[in-house]
Amino acid sequence: xxxxxxxxxxxxxxxxxxxxxxxxxxxxxxxxxxxxxxxxxxxxxxxxxxxxxxxxxxxxxxxxxxxxxxxxxxxxxxxxxxxxxxxxxxxxxxxxxxxxxxxxxxxxxxxxxxxxxxxxxxxxxxxxxxxxxxxxxxxxxxxxxxxxxxxxxxxxxxxxxxxxxxxxxxxxxxxxxxxxxxxxxxxxxxxxxxxxxxxxxxxxxxxxxxxxxxxxxxxxxxxxxxxxxxxxxxxxxxxxxxxxxxxxxxxxxxxxxxxxxxxxxxxxxxxxxxxxxxxxxxxxxxxxxxxxxxxxxxxxxxxxxxxxxxxxxxxx
Amino acid sequence: xxxxxxxxxxxxxxxxxxxxxxxxxxxxxxxxxxxxxxxxxxxxxxxxxxxxxxxxxxxxxxxxxxxxxxxxxxxxxxxxxxxxxxxxxxxxxxxxxxxxxxxxxxxxxxxxxxxxxxxxxxxxxxxxxxxxxxxxxxxxxxxxxxxxxxxxxxxxxxxxxxxxxxxxxxxxxxxxxxxxxxxxxxxxxxxxxxxxxxxxxxxxxxxxxxxxxxxxxxxxxxxxxxxxxxxxxxxxxxxxxxxxxxxxxxxxxxxxxxxxxxxxxxxxxxxxxxxxxxxxxxxxxxxxxxxxxxxxxxxxxxx
Numbered sequence: 001x002x003x004x005x006x007x008x009x010x011x012x013x014x015x016x017x018x019x020x021x022x023x024x025x026x027x028x029x030x031x032x033x034x035x036x037x038x039x040x041x042x043x044x045x046x047x048x049x050x051x052x053x054x055x056x057x058x059x060x061x062x063x064x065x066x067x068x069x070x071x072x073x074x075x076x077x078x079x080x081x082x083x084x085x086x087x088x089x090x091x092x093x094x095x096x097x098x099x100x101x102x103x104x105x106x107x108x109x110x111x112x113x114x115x116x117x118x119x120x121x122x123x124x125x126x127x128x129x130x131x132x133x134x135x136x137x138x139x140x141x142x143x144x145x146x147x148x149x150x151x152x153x154x155x156x157x158x159x160x161x162x163x164x165x166x167x168x169x170x171x172x173x174x175x176x177x178x179x180x181x182x183x184x185x186x187x188x189x190x191x192x193x194x195x196x197x198x199x200x201x202x203x204x205x206x207x208x209x210x211x212x213x214x215x216x217x218x219x220x221x222x223x224x225x226x227x228x229x230x231x232x233x234x235x236x237x238x239x240x241x242x243x244x245x246x247x248x249x250x251x252x253x254x255x256x257x258x259x260x261x262x263x264x265x266x267x268x269x270x271x272x273x274x275x276x277x278x279x280x281x282x283x284x285x286x287x288x289x290x291x292x293x294x295x296x297x298x299x300x301x302x303x304x305x306x307x308x309x310x311x312x313x314x315x316x
Numbered sequence: 317x318x319x320x321x322x323x324x325x326x327x328x329x330x331x332x333x334x335x336x337x338x339x340x341x342x343x344x345x346x347x348x349x350x351x352x353x354x355x356x357x358x359x360x361x362x363x364x365x366x367x368x369x370x371x372x373x374x375x376x377x378x379x380x381x382x383x384x385x386x387x388x389x390x391x392x393x394x395x396x397x398x399x400x401x402x403x404x405x406x407x408x409x410x411x412x413x414x415x416x417x418x419x420x421x422x423x424x425x426x427x428x429x430x431x432x433x434x435x436x437x438x439x440x441x442x443x444x445x446x447x448x449x450x451x452x453x454x455x456x457x458x459x460x461x462x463x464x465x466x467x468x469x470x471x472x473x474x475x476x477x478x479x480x481x482x483x484x485x486x487x488x489x490x491x492x493x494x495x496x497x498x499x500x501x502x503x504x505x506x507x508x509x510x511x512x513x514x515x516x517x518x519x520x521x522x523x524x525x526x527x528x529x530x531x532x533x534x535x536x537x538x539x540x541x542x543x544x545x546x547x548x549x550x551x552x553x554x555x556x557x558x559x560x561x562x563x564x565x566x567x568x569x570x571x572x573x574x575x576x577x578x579x580x581x582x583x584x585x586x587x588x589x590x591x592x593x594x595x596x597x598x599x600x601x602x603x604x605x606x607x608x609x610x611x612x613x614x615x616x617x618x619x
Contacts, residue, residue, distance in 0.1 A: 101557065101558075101561060102561075103561035103564070103565065105565075106561055106564070118572075118576065120573065120576055121573075121576040121577050121579065121580040122576075122579075122580045122583065124576060124579065126572065203569055203572040203573045203576060204569045204573070205565045205566070205568060205569040206562055206565045206566055206569065209562040209566060212558075212562050212565075213555070213558035213559055213562050214558075216557070216558035216561060216562070217554045217555065217558050220554055220557070220558075221554065230554070232553075232557065235546075235549070236546055236549035236550040236552070236553045237543075237549045237553075239553040239556070239557065240543075240549055240552040240553035240556045241529045241532045241533065241536075241556075242525070242529055243553060243556035243557040243559070243560040244417065244528070244532065244556045244559075244560075245417070245524075245525040245526075245528035245529050245532070246525060246560045246563075246564075247556065247559045247560040247563045248417060248418075248419040248422060248528060248563075249521050249524060249525050249528070250560065250563035250564045250566075250567045251419070251422065251563055251567065252419065252517065252518055252521065252524070253521065253567050254563075254566065254567035254570045254571070255421075255445075255447045255517070256515065256516055256517050256518070257567070257570060257571045257574060258447060258570060258574060259434075259442070259446070259447075259515045259517070260436070260437075260515045260516075261574035261575070261577065261578060262442070263434065263436055263437040263440055263515055264437050264578050265577060265578060265581060266437070266438075266440055267437035267438045268578070268581040268582065268585055269581065270438065271585060272581070272584065272585055272588065275585070275588050275589060275594075276588065278601065279600070279604075280594070280597030280600045280601055281588075281593075281594070281597075283597065283600075284593030284594070284596065284597055287592070287593040287596075
């Protein structure tokens with residue numbers, strides 16, 4: 001039996017995002033555990049693990065963020081195939097190698113089969129590089145990785161029964177990397193598989209930078225060079241000075257991007273104003289009014305229809 | 317006498333921006349040292365300091381970046397007034413307090429009416445370091461922006477730019493720290509200036525990072541809290557690496573948000589200009605455009 005669990009802080013988000021995906025992929029005997037959060041994600045997920053650890057018929061437990069939507073209807077078969085190898089402990093759809101910190105995206109990402117669907121500015125989709133395999137770069141592949149993004153995480157029964165999230169690490173950040181490290185430390189493999197998910201989230205990657213930085217440090221201190229975590233080139237002094245310089249370079253880049261974007265926005269606003277204030281625009285206002293009054297056809301291409309068309313894209 | 321100097325790496329930029337500003341600001345007896353740039357920048361500036369130091373009646377030396385245009389007709393009077401206090405070693409139009417690195421704009425910025433004029437996307441004008449909260453002058457600061465530096469005669473005769481700083485960035489922080497180390501104050505006053513520069517403020521970020529490190533190595537005892545032993549450096553490295561990766565993630569998020577905002581406007585524009593009515597009236601707009609161009613030509617002929 002493949003079980004599903006979610007830790008829910010916002011019911012509406014779960015109902016809109018995770019629930020449709022779980023319903024899409026769950027099998028008749030699947031147990032679904034949508035649990036109201038009982039504190040940190042570490043603690044809530046441990047409670048879900050405890051709930052399923054005694055189930056003899058457990059084939060896998062899939063932890064799904066409340067804002068993550070699994071897309072592929074054959075998800076359970078894909079997970080089963082991955083867990084056929086008894087050495088596999090964890091399966092996901094986004095992973096990386098060469099990971100040194102909780103910022104796994106700074107490492108060499110090998111698989112990223114997800115879409116970031118955002119609501120800001122009229123909404124949109126940002127497909128990651130292996131969402132559609134036909135367009136994926138040469139480095140995209142499924143297989144063994146060092147860490148997974150925890151937004152959809154399938155766990156083997158051994159992991160469910162023997163490993164726990166480290167509640168000392170904080171509230172949210174780093175729970176997935178730490179789990180992957182524990183599983184690998186115990187001799188099990190962490191792998192990506194060919195399934196896809198939609199992450200319904202705002203564009204802000206780190207809305208709580210102080211908490212995020214604290215988690216980064218805690219994890220680096222915990223593993224302190226083991227499994228590559230917290231390592232870097234040069235002496236501590238070299239690393240400190242370089243990181244401080246890199247931080248300000250990143251901020252400078254952000255400032256420059258903002259200036260450029262503001263200039264583009266001003267340019268577009270000028271063009272829009274010139275359009276809507278022109279004589280021809282005002283002259284043709286009745287035509288537009290008539291057109292708006294007429295029954296409208298539904299647009300053929302929406303983010304959802306795009307998802308649907310991409311979901312039939314070629315697999316590796 | 318107030319002298320002006322500029323290290324000219326692009327003759328056209330100096331001709332278009334710095335030179336008209338110097339002409340506007342200078343007085344009848346002002347000397348202008350317009351020198352071809354010698355690398356590093358500190359070397360060219362030191363040549364100007366040598367030349368200016370020989371002037372007995374020197375009241376100030378104004379170092380102007382070729383892309384910087386002084387637009388303040390009262391410039392010399394304001395400079396004279398600020399330097400009337402002998403404790404003031406340097407004056408500028410932008411700088412900051414609590415500076416920890418060459419990124420002075422990340423500290424507490426003090427800034428006069430300084431504008432940045434750019435040519436991209438149809439051109440425009442914004443406040444310099446527009447992302448930072450500006451405190452208005454007059455005020456003392458720790459570091460000045462090197463786009464415009466006004467040096468007192470004492471500084472001209474006693475201080476020199478560090479010619480070992482080869483990477484081009486941070487010369488202003490280094491010189492500011494030297495002047496402050498010699499017991500002189502740095503002051504921001506109300507000088508009106510325009511920087512004519514691209515929206516890409518730094519085109520060589522990797523070189524900038526190296527310059528940042530170099531400057532931290534030289535001035536760490538002044539710019540940062542004392543670290544002590546290797547364990548202290550480890551703590552600082554851990555914190556810095558966490559902040560770096562957060563900053564990069566934030567920069568990426570901001571970039572995505574900005575792209576989404578632009579995309580939204582592009583969609584709106586496309587929707588408007590793709591309408592049947594807009595296409596229908598295209599000949600009218602073409603005619604109107606021709607009429608405008610003809611009128612402009614006529615006006616040009618008359619001019």
